Amino acid sequence: MAMKRAATSVIRTVCGPVVADPLPISRSLHASPGSKKIVGVFYKANEYASMNPNFVGCVENALGIREWLESKGHQYIVTDDKEGPDCELEKHIPDLHVLISTPFHPAYVTAERIKKAKNLQLLLTAGVGSDHIDLQAAAAAGLTVAEVTGSNVVSVAEDELMRILILVRNFLPGYHQVISGDWNVAGIAHRAYDLEGKTVGTFGAGRIGKLLLQRLKPFNCNLLYHDRLKMDPEMEAQTGAKFEEDLDAMLSKCDIVVINTPLTEKTRGIFDKERIAKLKKGVLIVNNARGAIMDTQAVVDACSSGQIGGYSGDVWYPQPAPKDHPWRYMPNQAMTPHISGTTIDAQLRYAAGTKDMLDRYFRGEDFPAQNYIVKEGIVASQYL
Amino acid sequence: MAMKRAATSVIRTVCGPVVADPLPISRSLHASPGSKKIVGVFYKANEYASMNPNFVGCVENALGIREWLESKGHQYIVTDDKEGPDCELEKHIPDLHVLISTPFHPAYVTAERIKKAKNLQLLLTAGVGSDHIDLQAAAAAGLTVAEVTGSNVVSVAEDELMRILILVRNFLPGYHQVISGDWNVAGIAHRAYDLEGKTVGTFGAGRIGKLLLQRLKPFNCNLLYHDRLKMDPEMEAQTGAKFEEDLDAMLSKCDIVVINTPLTEKTRGIFDKERIAKLKKGVLIVNNARGAIMDTQAVVDACSSGQIGGYSGDVWYPQPAPKDHPWRYMPNQAMTPHISGTTIDAQLRYAAGTKDMLDRYFRGEDFPAQNYIVKEGIVASQYL
Numbered sequence: 090m091a092m093k094r095a096a097t098s099v100i101r102t103v104c105g106p107v108v109a110d111p112l113p114i115s116r117s118l119h120a121s122p123g124s125k126k127i128v129g130v131f132y133k134a135n136e137y138a139s140m141n142p143n144f145v146g147c148v149e150n151a152l153g154i155r156e157w158l159e160s161k162g163h164q165y166i167v168t169d170d171k172e173g174p175d176c177e178l179e180k181h182i183p184d185l186h187v188l189i190s191t192p193f194h195p196a197y198v199t200a201e202r203i204k205k206a207k208n209l210q211l212l213l214t215a216g217v218g219s220d221h222i223d224l225q226a227a228a229a230a231g232l233t234v235a236e237v238t239g240s241n242v243v244s245v246a247e248d249e250l251m252r253i254l255i256l257v258r259n260f261l262p263g264y265h266q267v268i269s270g271d272w273n274v275a276g277i278a279h280r281a282y283d284l285e286g287k288t289v290g291t292f293g294a295g296r297i298g299k300l301l302l303q304r305l306k307p308f309n310c311n312l313l314y315h316d317r318l319k320m321d322p323e324m325e326a327q328t329g330a331k332f333e334e335d336l337d338a339m340l341s342k343c344d345i346v347v348i349n350t351p352l353t354e355k356t357r358g359i360f361d362k363e364r365i366a367k368l369k370k371g372v373l374i375v376n377n378a379r380g381a382i383m384d385t386q387a388v389v390d391a392c393s394s395g396q397i398g399g400y401s402g403d404v405w406y407p408q409p410a411p412k413d414h415p416w417r418y419m420p421n422q423a424m425t426p427h428i429s430g431t432t433i434d435a436q437l438r439y440a441a442g443t444k445d446m447l448d449r450y451f452r453g454e455d456f457p458a459q460n461y462i463v464k465e466g467i468v469a470s471q472y473l
Numbered sequence: 474m475a476m477k478r479a480a481t482s483v484i485r486t487v488c489g490p491v492v493a494d495p496l497p498i499s500r501s502l503h504a505s506p507g508s509k510k511i512v513g514v515f516y517k518a519n520e521y522a523s524m525n526p527n528f529v530g531c532v533e534n535a536l537g538i539r540e541w542l543e544s545k546g547h548q549y550i551v552t553d554d555k556e557g558p559d560c561e562l563e564k565h566i567p568d569l570h571v572l573i574s575t576p577f578h579p580a581y582v583t584a585e586r587i588k589k590a591k592n593l594q595l596l597l598t599a600g601v602g603s604d605h606i607d608l609q610a611a612a613a614a615g616l617t618v619a620e621v622t623g624s625n626v627v628s629v630a631e632d633e634l635m636r637i638l639i640l641v642r643n644f645l646p647g648y649h650q651v652i653s654g655d656w657n658v659a660g661i662a663h664r665a666y667d668l669e670g671k672t673v674g675t676f677g678a679g680r681i682g683k684l685l686l687q688r689l690k691p692f693n694c695n696l697l698y699h700d701r702l703k704m705d706p707e708m709e710a711q712t713g714a715k716f717e718e719d720l721d722a723m724l725s726k727c728d729i730v731v732i733n734t735p736l737t738e739k740t741r742g743i744f745d746k747e748r749i750a751k752l753k754k755g756v757l758i759v760n761n762a763r764g765a766i767m768d769t770q771a772v773v774d775a776c777s778s779g780q781i782g783g784y785s786g787d788v789w790y791p792q793p794a795p796k797d798h799p800w801r802y803m804p805n806q807a808m809t810p811h812i813s814g815t816t817i818d819a820q821l822r823y824a825a826g827t828k829d830m831l832d833r834y835f836r837g838e839d840f841p842a843q844n845y846i847v848k849e850g851i852v853a854s855q856y857l
Contacts, residue, residue, distance in 0.1 A: 251638035263809025275518035425647025
């Protein structure tokens, strides 16, 4: 696979900001072959790093590929220090060839950073979801952006089903009673329900949405999905889920809404005050997709008023969520940091997938087709 | 259905304590027809009682059958005050005909209370699980004990799957980070796993166990079960679960153990120090069956040492759990008060089932066969 930095004139034309500040000629050179500088940005594990030999997704264990990379003569810098002008990542921006990051502790790759990164060829996401990268700027610069598609879809789908149950069954008030020495069944039971018989709709029925629907099937719910495309008839028959062409028509029927759509310019802030007001009173929302799909304050207000009966997810904007992020303190939330896709099982899969893409990159071979988000300057259609 | 108080001589012979202190002749009389005194023991809802019109399982809403009972000329006393010699329940023991209780706030029906309850004919459990009743003493006194079999099995099975996921995915440390202003993905991820591929065994594959196995099926686990009887081949094929004749042989293979067996003299304390020591290191245990199946302190010690990696359930001994119950404070627990079978949906079902049995009782008709725990002095075989 040739890693071109040269942006085509077509892309330059459609990408306003980049065109407004054209790239210098030197950025259009192919990278020299041979040794590469690879930077990985992961979360730090500190005392946890040594607790599990398979805990490869952290800075300390660095996807378990250091020995392999160094044996091939490449340089491998790993850090969790990714923000601000003096951070460790910033120091390596000017001469790195490959930047690896994860959605759990994302290195935000802005147009400005891309401009500074004169040797950059490849942006890899160890995991799924590359919205921490300015894809238009990456495309305009002729870069390739790829993920380990599928590496943690099962992990996320399982986590979504857990969150649905935590909300429907009203788990957390019971747990709080336990640790605070109380016992008040009524305080839990008056708003605890079975999942059976409820209407569950997924906004987005890609890989994760489909896996969720399969796992929901034996719960005897009324399953709905909205997506750009209808699923194939076999999957529809298997899950019993009904296609809803109109998003709002689906949402108004749902007791439980699960968000499984990528963050794009179309979905950013799509759950705003107006849309939330049109949902069923007391609706439960699970969002492991991206925090910015929601209007932050609208979610807080609706949880406070009871319009949203429960909100659970592992995604925030920004990440890490600051100490004063209002979702931490709103009622009926069942939030966690961004963890659903970084189980030990998922880490082993996305570490292997990242290594595979690096290996192909060194050999000049193509990646598995489904992994591309931007291929040599062309953005995959679903991100346009 | 004739409600006999007369214990047969056979039962008198096998029940030591009752034989040692034989019942007076007056206890052997059939209850007079006509108006009955019915006492219901439920949990109090206080301010929650009016929050949901379907919240029928509490003292205040009294299964929603007061009007119906009173219109038929019966007396209906409802209380949550069930412990000690001066409690409200104790006052009514001498002349009640029917006692209704639930597993969530059980009225413990001891041999002593049965002895005092000279008019008692029928003990109904609004829900499933009648181990709060001394069944041998009830049988010896010729009573009938019945539950609303099946009324909350779906509710409990759903809750078990939630708890499995909460433990496997290490949900609670993430939630604690959120509410305490932290963000440390590694502190969660180093022991978070996918459920996929793990070995899950249920001790007991009755109604709840089977529903759990059906719901686990799409998670692609290795499913095992131990029970007195093999499931029918169709259910085995549907769930893919393998029968394990020997309990300990199954337990030693399990990453996750779910307890779905009733509390009997055989299962009381069966998870003691020795049995827990033989489980896989770091095993996860979900127990929504009964607290007394576990040796309380052995569970605490194993959670502290890491032998048990996580313990979740809604059952305790005794209930309500006292403020100093050690399960409240042991590490890696995901406990709640006893709630899994008292969702709003379950309440509506067990209230309807209780009403149905009362109606049949008034008419002298038999109950649905599966509801009997003790039928006119004979204990159902699985409780012997």
